[in-house]
Amino acid sequence: MRNISGKIIITLLLILFYSCGESVVEIGEQTYSPKIVIEGYLSPGQKVQNIKITRNFPLNSRPDAKSLILSDADVKLTDLQNNRDYTLAFNPQKFSFEYSGTDLKIDHGKSYKLIVTAKVDGKPLNASSITKVPNRGFRIIKEESSLDSMKYYQRDFNGNVKQFKIIFEPSPGNSFYGISIVALEATLESFVFDNPFIQIKMDDLKKDFDRYKYQSKWLQNIKSDVSKVNYNIEWLDTWFYGNYRIIVYAGDENYRLFMLTYRRVQEFDGNFHEPRLNIEGDGIGIFGSVIADTAYFKVLK
């Protein structure tokens, strides 16, 4: 009997011991592996520039953003039409790589390969990616778009809420478009506090200012043989009074995969999964190609 009582007491003590306290996951160097980070786009008819080559860094570290730039990296662009290589040089003013020669022409429908070699944490790393520039034909049809200016949340005679509308001609064969909406005069004072959706407190606005200033949208599976595509700008994408810049990008497959997956890496149960980045080797990020067209509109008080 004494033997059984002893076992019960020990079991109870173990249960109590294990059922209290706090479990913590320490994240640090054990999860980290160095990578080359590429952020660069080619655009037809434009110089090869603003190719940013940086490195990743461990969680819980506090690096200076400039210290992440891999200015010593070897960066090479290959024109896959003729397999000719072009070496990109680092521009210390722009903190990015570029090709200053005039013999490289980026063209619609053509493919290019970027190859990066760099040392990170003393470890030699390689990364490469191929992009195919979208076909000619994409443009915003400004004369048919409803942009210009409008009062915030303006209603028409029937009481329906009006919206800014953009109409563009798609690029033949291209079904993915990224949209950038940036409030050019965003300040704490120009914020629409009396919006009909949600009350935003000044402290929250200060903390998340850039989240309201920069808005992104994407359209995919757009029918490529149509002559026009309509896109209505939601009032949820305009949080400030003043001028806005809207840029529509006809993006390649690399850009599509990057934009659709690079931020959506945490699932609803909190677990993470890999993004789909078309970069071979030890690289992450985006090397894509886009055709961009820009328009402006204004939100009045």
Place this chain on the structure above:
Amino acid sequence: MRSFKFIWVFIYIISVTGSINSQANDDATINGFVYDAANGEALIGANIFIRELNLGAGSNLSGFYVIPKIMSGKFELIVSYVGYKTQTLIVTLNKNETKRIDIYLNPEAILGEEVVVTGDSVRTIEKLFNKPVSKIELSPVQLGRVPQVVESDLLRTLQSLPGIVPVSDFSSAIYVRGGTPDQNLFLLDGTDVYNPEHAFGLFSTFNMDAIKKVEVYKGGFSAEYGGRLSSVINVTNNDGNRNEFEGKVSFSLLSLSTTLQTPIGSIGSLSGSLRRTYLDQTLAKVIDDVPDYYFIDGNLKAFFDIDQTNKLSVSYYGGLDDLNFVLDKKRQESLGFNYIWGNQTGSINWRSVITPKLFGNFWITGSRFFSDFDFDDVDFREENNIRDVTLRGALEYFYSDHWTFKFGFQQKYVSGNLKQKFTGGRVDVAKSRVLYSLYATSIWVPSPLWNIETGLRAEYFDSDKDYKNVDPRLTIKYRLSETSNLKFSSGIFHQYANRIPRLFFVSIWTSADEFIKGSYASHFILGYQKEIAKNIELEIEGYYKDYSNIYSYNPTFLADISADAYTEDNLPLFNSSKGLFNSGSGKSFGLEFLLRKDIGAITGWISYSLARTEFTIDRVNKGIPFSPRHDRTHAINIVVNFDLNNILNEINKKQFINSDKRWFLGLNFTFFSGQPITLPSSVYLINQLPDWEPNTNSLAIYPSGINEFRLPYYARLDFSLSYEIQYNGWSMSPYLQVFNLLNRKNVWFIEYKNEIKNGMVIQEVNNVTMFPILPSIGVNIKF
């Protein structure tokens, strides 16, 4: 045309069986039903035993039993059931006689009297031998006494059984022996339930007050069941009290529920339950952050004794969740949405003693799941529907004490549609499927030491692309000694339905088609059972499962879906499951120990399981095998309930006192080793769009290898205390439940925040924990 052929084949089988019956020899047969004398409910799994001949049978899901091939003579018939007084009858049988003996057992506890808990006079080892491999049965009392979140819940209680694990505190979903939740077949009075969850998975749809019996098959189930790879959870609701009116009212912090049962004259009974949460009518009125949300569900079941050999029951379940969310309740045009979803099931079940040795069970069942989401502010609307109409027949033919045959059919019509409207396109999927199934099982008892069950289940799935399969099933039981059994079970199992789990939204079901093949699994189970002491049982089971063509939700599906067509407005239209799943294979193996005691002042179980699951999925982890999130290597569960008035009597082996005031204490300890997790590996600077300046949101996370790490262990102690007062046929039991009594902070996942301030990257990594200590109170009143 195919349907008619199918039914004709079945009628032919019945007629052949009838002719076999007419050729029966001179031996006698006993059959009948076993009932609860207090309320007339049929008792499932009662033991009927002829002492002199060492012959016995168990009552089936309808409470029916048959003991065939008995020699003539005078015998002692012992009938027993857990929690009921054992009844002994003297039966005299003549040659070639068929005797119908319906048995009414009295519940053990009788108010105001002193009774001795004799336990079950049929030996524990006998009950263990009769039980199918990997099957666990739980009664409403056992289910109700396990402390849980706010109120008792069926699926959460099942999570404390060996081989069944949850993925977090926030989900009542169950993962059985490495299988995913969509591999579990939920049956409510014979009807499929597709999404058995309320409150985004926090609670299950099953109202505990309405439940009569729960059977859980963790694997190796017989040919009678099919359509899922991993498990069967068969819930039978109360038929209703056939003797007198009785009722129960329960209040908890979450809900108010009532269950009423009444006889319908002398021909049958009626049982009804209703439950509703009331946070929307209380807290939501005064606290802005509490959304207007409620769920309501109700069961209705009528039972009719048509005559001595025919019984009919009609059962209905309806449940609805309603969420009306407004982001800022003070703003007239604030962002908000309305979301409703629910299940409806109905069944008509005819049970018939077709001949003294042939028992038939026939169902017409209907099941509907629907959801409707309306978020006009962002131009999003979704409608989701599943409808299932099934015809099912199951026959048991008790040929002799050596042979029993079971056979049946099922014809299942399932249709589903999903419609979504959003700015960038439309989803419009409408599919109809038919699943035809036939099964046959023979149970051969070559000697008292052996029991061999062989079965075949044939299925034909009529889809965009048709599939067919014939699945063998085998179970062998062997009595090793007076107190121990050895069991083995194996089989192949097919599944043609897959569930897409979604953030916030209820899951969507899809089926095998031209892009998605049918999934299948093989089970191998070896079990050892031992009667440790009177009423104390030990079960040890080892299993191996492998899965083929299994599908997991593709978390990057946005990158993989492509338009199937275009609308008149040139918007993409999606009407197939292309791109939604990643396909692969997997395996699970493990060892489970269960020590269980169902009778006495101290009841409950202690279990330990050692398990391992590995999936290999295309496009995940570069095709290298990985452990899924629900893989828990070690799991320990201790569930103990104490009848505080009688603990000392049990320890000192004295007579039990049946007082009208009783205290009950419940403890539930859970320990799981850490589950796999993919952690954020590193951070990098990048902008979403080419024209953006570096800003506070220019940081992105790159994850580690898939589920490369493990969370710390999970542990929790729950506690419940209830006090039952009985007076003049009424009883009231107020209770206190404390979930996570010692407030252990179990990590759920890692939350990561970052910003760039003055050129510096500032990071914050937080451990998000699961439920803290959650005390709750309530009261149950019975009359």
